[in-house]
Amino acid sequence: MEEKKYRVLSIGAHQDDADTSSGGLLKKLADKGWEVRMLSLTDGSRGTFREELAGPCLAEIRKKEAAASGALFGGRYDCWDIEDARLTPSLENRERLIRYIREFRPDLVITNRPNDYHPDHRNTALLVQDASYLLTVPFCCPDVPNLTYMPVMLYWHDSFQKPYPFKADVVVPIDGQFDTVVKAASCHESQYFDWLLWPDHLEKIDWPREKQVADLAERFGRMFSRYRSTYAAEVLEKFGEEAESIKYVEVFEICEYGEEPSADFLELLEK
Ligand SMILES: [Zn+2]
Numbered sequence: 001m002e003e004k005k006y007r008v009l010s011i012g013a014h015q016d017d018a019d020t021s022s023g024g025l026l027k028k029l030a031d032k033g034w035e036v037r038m039l040s041l042t043d044g045s046r047g048t049f050r051e052e053l054a055g056p057c058l059a060e061i062r063k064k065e066a067a068a069s070g071a072l073f074g075g076r077y078d079c080w081d082i083e084d085a086r087l088t089p090s091l092e093n094r095e096r097l098i099r100y101i102r103e104f105r106p107d108l109v110i111t112n113r114p115n116d117y118h119p120d121h122r123n124t125a126l127l128v129q130d131a132s133y134l135l136t137v138p139f140c141c142p143d144v145p146n147l148t149y150m151p152v153m154l155y156w157h158d159s160f161q162k163p164y165p166f167k168a169d170v171v172v173p174i175d176g177q178f179d180t181v182v183k184a185a186s187c188h189e190s191q192y193f194d195w196l197l198w199p200d201h202l203e204k205i206d207w208p209r210e211k212q213v214a215d216l217a218e219r220f221g222r223m224f225s226r227y228r229s230t231y232a233a234e235v236l237e238k239f240g241e242e243a244e245s246i247k248y249v250e251v252f253e254i255c256e257y258g259e260e261p262s263a264d265f266l267e268l269l270e271k
Helices: 017-031 056-072 091-104 119-134 178-187 202-206 209-230 232-245 263-270
Strands: 007-012 035-042 076-082 108-111 152-156 170-173 249-254
Touching (some): 007 017, 017 035, 017 056, 035 091, 108 119, 170 232, 209 232
Parallel strands (some): 108 152
Antiparallel strands (some): 170 249
16 A cells, blocks of 8 residues: 655745744654645745835745745745735635645644734734634535545744743654754845844844854754753653753644644654
8 A cells, every 4th residue: 555645734924934933843744755835825025124125026035035945845835925914814815725725635734823923923823723624614615625634733833921822732853853944044045144134133144154054053053942941841741761862842732723633643743
């Protein structure tokens, strides 16, 4: 019998959301033979402080940067044409997402939680949640066959405390995938080496690329170590003696609108 080909879809509002928030897990799954797909719901066209870049020019740059990142995971990184900072949980967007998810048929969908400072992030979570149940309803978007199963759905980490703090249901050691996450982030040159340095670290824009990447690796290292220490109890519970050798983790919360992951499925993600 042919072995099942698993598929994972990570959905963010912007081009650097999916890979820098779930890239360790995505790389782990890619190496296990999963098909990896990432999707940015907006075109990213407003994330700049440079007048000459803002608009369609930046959207084109972001598309190319996303494609380069997608290649690191052996998959596609799709970017929708919805204007950055203008994403709404409209019926049109919901149905577009239902069709998109149905066509890819993922076993696992990852996105951000609906509590977030950025309206595009909040609306991304809302769109994924709104799409979830309807994926299986035949006469909703009947032009694309409905799913006959519900994918597992996970939220990537955030630090927002209201209305409730993040819960680390899934813990993924990513020491072996760390370099790929940094490489993926480095693909988003117009963000990590330009826009995201504004306004407090503008001096870094002129640093040689090697130094910029090392700086980025240090920041990501601090972030993943912080997850490791914040969720030390969960890491210990899941990995026992092995926990000692784990330096970096990504953590995910289970979205209750998706399928409850079985112990075997969780093992596919965590081991
Ligand atoms: Zn974003």
